[in-house]
Amino acid sequence: MKFEIHAKDGSARTGIIKTLRGSIGTPAFMPVGTQATVKAMSPEELVLAGADIILSNTYHLYLRPGHEIISRIGGLHKFMHWQKPILTDSGGFQVYSLSSLRKICEDGVEFRSHLDGSLHFIGPEKAMEIQTALGSDIAMAFDECTPYPAEYDYALNSLELTTRWAGRCKEYLRKSEGENNAALFGIVQGGMYKDLREKSLLGLLEMDFEGYAVGGLSVGEPKNEMYDVIRFIAPKMPDEKPRYLMGVGDLLDMLEAVEQGFDMFDCVMPTRNARNGTLFTSLGRVSIKRTEFKSDPDPLDPQCGCYTCRNYSRAYLRHLFLAREILSMRLNTIHNLHFYLHFMEGMREAIKAGGFGQFKKKWQAVFVQNS
Amino acid sequence: MKFEIHAKDGSARTGIIKTLRGSIGTPAFMPVGTQATVKAMSPEELVLAGADIILSNTYHLYLRPGHEIISRIGGLHKFMHWQKPILTDSGGFQVYSLSSLRKICEDGVEFRSHLDGSLHFIGPEKAMEIQTALGSDIAMAFDECTPYPAEYDYALNSLELTTRWAGRCKEYLRKSEGENNAALFGIVQGGMYKDLREKSLLGLLEMDFEGYAVGGLSVGEPKNEMYDVIRFIAPKMPDEKPRYLMGVGDLLDMLEAVEQGFDMFDCVMPTRNARNGTLFTSLGRVSIKRTEFKSDPDPLDPQCGCYTCRNYSRAYLRHLFLAREILSMRLNTIHNLHFYLHFMEGMREAIKAGGFGQFKKKWQAVFVQNS
Numbered sequence: 001m002k003f004e005i006h007a008k009d010g011s012a013r014t015g016i017i018k019t020l021r022g023s024i025g026t027p028a029f030m031p032v033g034t035q036a037t038v039k040a041m042s043p044e045e046l047v048l049a050g051a052d053i054i055l056s057n058t059y060h061l062y063l064r065p066g067h068e069i070i071s072r073i074g075g076l077h078k079f080m081h082w083q084k085p086i087l088t089d090s091g092g093f094q095v096y097s098l099s100s101l102r103k104i105c106e107d108g109v110e111f112r113s114h115l116d117g118s119l120h121f122i123g124p125e126k127a128m129e130i131q132t133a134l135g136s137d138i139a140m141a142f143d144e145c146t147p148y149p150a151e152y153d154y155a156l157n158s159l160e161l162t163t164r165w166a167g168r169c170k171e172y173l174r175k176s177e178g179e180n181n182a183a184l185f186g187i188v189q190g191g192m193y194k195d196l197r198e199k200s201l202l203g204l205l206e207m208d209f210e211g212y213a214v215g216g217l218s219v220g221e222p223k224n225e226m227y228d229v230i231r232f233i234a235p236k237m238p239d240e241k242p243r244y245l246m247g248v249g250d251l252l253d254m255l256e257a258v259e260q261g262f263d264m265f266d267c268v269m270p271t272r273n274a275r276n277g278t279l280f281t282s283l284g285r286v287s288i289k290r291t292e293f294k295s296d297p298d299p300l301d302p303q304c305g306c307y308t309c310r311n312y313s314r315a316y317l318r319h320l321f322l323a324r325e326i327l328s329m330r331l332n333t334i335h336n337l338h339f340y341l342h343f344m345e346g347m348r349e350a351i352k353a354g355g356f357g358q359f360k361k362k363w364q365a366v367f368v369q370n371s
Numbered sequence: 372m373k374f375e376i377h378a379k380d381g382s383a384r385t386g387i388i389k390t391l392r393g394s395i396g397t398p399a400f401m402p403v404g405t406q407a408t409v410k411a412m413s414p415e416e417l418v419l420a421g422a423d424i425i426l427s428n429t430y431h432l433y434l435r436p437g438h439e440i441i442s443r444i445g446g447l448h449k450f451m452h453w454q455k456p457i458l459t460d461s462g463g464f465q466v467y468s469l470s471s472l473r474k475i476c477e478d479g480v481e482f483r484s485h486l487d488g489s490l491h492f493i494g495p496e497k498a499m500e501i502q503t504a505l506g507s508d509i510a511m512a513f514d515e516c517t518p519y520p521a522e523y524d525y526a527l528n529s530l531e532l533t534t535r536w537a538g539r540c541k542e543y544l545r546k547s548e549g550e551n552n553a554a555l556f557g558i559v560q561g562g563m564y565k566d567l568r569e570k571s572l573l574g575l576l577e578m579d580f581e582g583y584a585v586g587g588l589s590v591g592e593p594k595n596e597m598y599d600v601i602r603f604i605a606p607k608m609p610d611e612k613p614r615y616l617m618g619v620g621d622l623l624d625m626l627e628a629v630e631q632g633f634d635m636f637d638c639v640m641p642t643r644n645a646r647n648g649t650l651f652t653s654l655g656r657v658s659i660k661r662t663e664f665k666s667d668p669d670p671l672d673p674q675c676g677c678y679t680c681r682n683y684s685r686a687y688l689r690h691l692f693l694a695r696e697i698l699s700m701r702l703n704t705i706h707n708l709h710f711y712l713h714f715m716e717g718m719r720e721a722i723k724a725g726g727f728g729q730f731k732k733k734w735q736a737v738f739v740q741n742s
Contacts, residue, residue, distance in 0.1 A: 036690065040697040065690040069666045073686050081682045295440045311452045315444050319407065319436040326411040329697055 001138070001183035001210050003242050007352045011235065011261040014351040017242055019137045020181055021077070021085045024052040026242065026263040027351075029249065029344045030087060031271060031337055034060050036070070036080040039271050040329040041337070043082045048307070049334060050341035053085040053137075055266040058130050059094035062122070063113050067133040075135030087266075088136040090127050090169075090187070092143040093215070093247070104144065106161070124168035131182060132173075138211070139173075139182040141166040146191045146216045155191035156199075162189045163203035170207055185211040185244060192225050194232045201236055211264075212237050213244040218253070218267075227256055234260035251280070251343060251367050255360045258347055270340045274332035277321045280339045284366050288332065293318040306338035307331075372509070372554035372581050374613050378723045382606065382632040385722040388613055390508045391552055392448070392456045395423040397613065397634040398722075400620065400715045401458060402642060402708055405431050407441070407451040410642050411700040412708070414453045419678065420705060421712035424456040424508075426637040429501050430465035433493070434484050438504040446506030456508040458637075461498050461540075461558070463514040464586070464618070475515065477532070495539035502553060503544075509582070510544075510553040512537040517562045517587045526562035527570075533560045534574035541578055556582040556615060563596050565603045572607055582635075583608050584615035589624070598627055605631035622651070622714065622738050626731045629718055641711045645703035648692045651710045655737050659703065664689040677709035678702075 003026075005015040017024040031038045031046060033054045038046055046054065056076060061067060073079045076086055092109075095102060099111035099120075108123020122130075127142035143162040146155050166186045173184055186204035190196030197214075204212060214233055217226050230245065234257070237243050242263045248254065249267020257265070270280065277288045281301035288300070296314040308317070308331040320328035343363070350359035374397075376386040388395040402409045402417060404425045409417055417425065427447060432438060444450045447457055463480075466473060470482035470491075479494020493501075498513035514533040517526050537557045544555055557575035561567030568585075575583060585604055588597050601616070605628070608614045613634045619625065620638020628636070641651065648659045652672035659671070667685040679688070679702040691699035714734070721730035 035694045035696060036687070037696050037698045042698065042701070064694060065665070065686065069686060069690075072666045073668050073684055079684070079687050079690075081687075294436070295443045297444050313444055313450070315436065315440060316407070316450050316452075319440075319450075323406045323435060325406060325408050326697060326700055327408045327413065330413070330701075 003211070003240065005240075009351045009354050009356040010259065012258050012347075012351050012356045013261060013263065014348040015263075017263075019085045019183070021083065021137055022052065024085060025345070025348055027254070027258045027344055027347050028052060028264050029254070029340050030055040030264065030266040031340075032057075032266055032268045033080070033082075033086075034268075035064070036061060036076060038333075038337075040275065040326075040333040041271075043080065045307075045334055046082070046337070047084070049337040050345065051084070051337065053087060054082065055087045055089065056134070056136075057094060058088050058091035058127060058134070059098070059122075061134060062091065062130050063115055063120070067130045071133040071135075075133075077135055085137040086134075087138040088131045088134055088140065089246070090140040090142040091122050091130065092127075092187075093145045095122060096145050096147070104161075106164075108142070108165075109144075124165040125172045128169050128172040128176075132176065136182045139169075139184050140213065141169040141184060141186050141209070143187040143189060143215055145219070146189050148191065148216070148219045148221045150191045152193060152196075155189070155193055155196050158191075159189040159196055159200040160203075162187065163200060166204055166209070167207055170209070183210040185209055185213050185242075187213045187215040187246070188233060189216050191216060192221060192229060194229070197229060197233050198236060201233065205238065209241070211242040211244060213246050214262075215246045217245065218248045218250075223253075226253070230257050230260050230262070234262060237261070249340075251340075252364060255347075255363060259356065259360060270336035271333050274336040275329045277328075277332065279332060280336055282366070288314070288317050288321050290318070300335060301339070304335065304338065306335050308335040308338075374582070374611065376611075380722045380725050380727040381630065383629050383718075383722050383727045384632060384634065385719040386634075388634075390456045390554070392454065392508055393423065395456060396716070396719055398625070398629045398715055398718050399423060399635050400625070400711050401426040401635065401637040402711075403428075403637055403639045404451070404453075404457075405639075406435070407432060407447060409704075409708075411646065411697075411704040412642075414451065416678075416705055417453070417708070418455070420708040421716065422455070422708065424458060425453065426458045426460065427505070427507075428465060429459045429462035429498060429505070430469070430493075432505060433462065433501050434486055434491070438501045442504040442506075446504075448506055457505075458509040459502045459505055459507040459511065460617070461511040461513040462493055462501065463498075463558075464516045466493060467516050467518070475532075477535075479513070479536075480515075495536040496543045499540050499543040503547065507553045510540075510555050511584065512540040512555060512557050512580070514558040514560060514586055516590070517560050519562065519587070519590045519592045521562045523564060523567075526560070526564055526567050529562075530560040530567055530571040531574075533558060534571060537575055537580075538578055541580070554581040556580055556584050556613075558584045558586040558617070559604060560587050562587060563592060563600060565600070568600060568604050569607060572604065576609065580612070582613040582615060584617050585633075586617045588616065589619045594624075597624070601628050601631050601633070605633060608632070620711075622711075623735060626718075626734060629722075630727065630731060641707035642704050645707040646700045648699075648703065650703060651707055653737070659685070659688050659692050661689070671706060672710070675706065675709065677706050679706040679709075
């Protein structure tokens, strides 16, 4: 993996991440394909929407269908018919948010499946084994996602464990070199404590990862606390490596984080909202249920060139949503991902043109009023 | 509308129905797009699967979003982004099967919506008004679908009402000529009584419709009773007009009906079964849930050229189904419709080659063992 920065505007930067499976323009948004599919979409539709990379979830694929099965089919790319890069998360976040009866020890986490209650154990080596079996292009080190709120001592112990685990992940990949080509990113934890965030970052920097992620944000804390951490940590992260803000995908949050120098994002927001009938447009958020759309022949967003806006009326989209048709989820998801991925493209162009500040103000005006 | 017969093999025939919106190869299967969408499919995917025509439901579209709204958007074709022909049913079948508190009188039927309990009235003129507003290419006369079982007298009175209603439908279209180009088909009723079926047909023939449908079959009666009616009525129907067997779409039933001279079919079987994980293949019916598919890298049907079989493994299809992913319904529906529409193409070729008998035997062997 190589990372090239092509232009900067203040701390905001644009460039590309080069992988064996293709290049990723940054700032990049990664649609989430939890169960080896981005919900409601075909891989071809993802490409048309402008996706350079998707994220898939280690925890989910480990439980179902199982990473050995995916490996036997030829890896996750072949399994799901997606040729471009895939970033896999470490499984850490879902172990904490979805499973029950978690027991954390030095070696890893014992937990029960949210699907059938069966008992499992994932530690750093297992997380690497799974991500290797999947054939991930960018793998994440196994971490404990510090909950919010957390006491200082809890956050300290947790980040130190995450740092030791990151070292074991790196060691696992070093020993198995040649078997896979995944780049490995370390994850900064430390809760809302700035000194702990810095301590976490410094611990990871000593080990030299190919990219650095910030985890444990957008987990229920107030926006200003999240923004404080983003503003504090971004300038301390190495300039020449990709900076990934995990699980953050609100449009205004991404504007803020890109301004601080972040490069990568993932979130279920565009896809989940689409299925619930909330659409992102050049005029702001829109609920497709609105009565005023009942016989509206216009496209959802007259400024949008996506398949949905080129071929269907607001009246039809409203009808499909109220009738709970599968095509509703498809057309809404196509639009929202197109909007998100073109929003990122807009950021990249604005940074190149030295107009990121204006870009940010324009879209803040659209979405602040409206959210 | 024009109907040309290009070849015959016994009573089986193949040809084309020409409409202003395109030609339909017969024997034809019409995928069902109840609520202005064939569930899980885009119009482009329907074309790729080989659909020449779809069916949409007057009753459903009248209730939601309402035919006036569809008319204001520019008609059903524009509303749903489908350029090829659409046949609309009369609404009769759903009034009987879905609505509550039906009151039938000479003028039509009063009923309550299955969606919100609101009170409605549809008679022959209203059914034509709705189908005209939708911009249907082939409209069906408003009928009473005789239930099964029915007493002789009930079936007699019912078919006579259906015949009078058919006359009023024709009259409505005659008066509004120029406003629409829909071809009108009459519907033969009469329950399981052969003399009543013949009486019904003769009544319709006097009025000269552009095609003749047989309704009130596949409504719960034993197969042999259905086959008896099919064998009895088909040779009595005019040779030079399309013969449409409504609501029948079991593969073996269609083989039987085509052998007797039927030309058109519709059924939710391929689409509904797809969503439930039952797939039609060259080896028979397959449940995609089967444990043996767990790590099977092969395509669902090695003889199939559909998008699903070209790009995905049985293991992936099984995984998507168990994970209840939307893409499961999409890929399964693409495959089942492709199978159905190529099955019809196979029939057309077999009839041209004078080998329909062999074709029928071959597929009977595949699906009888297996169903």
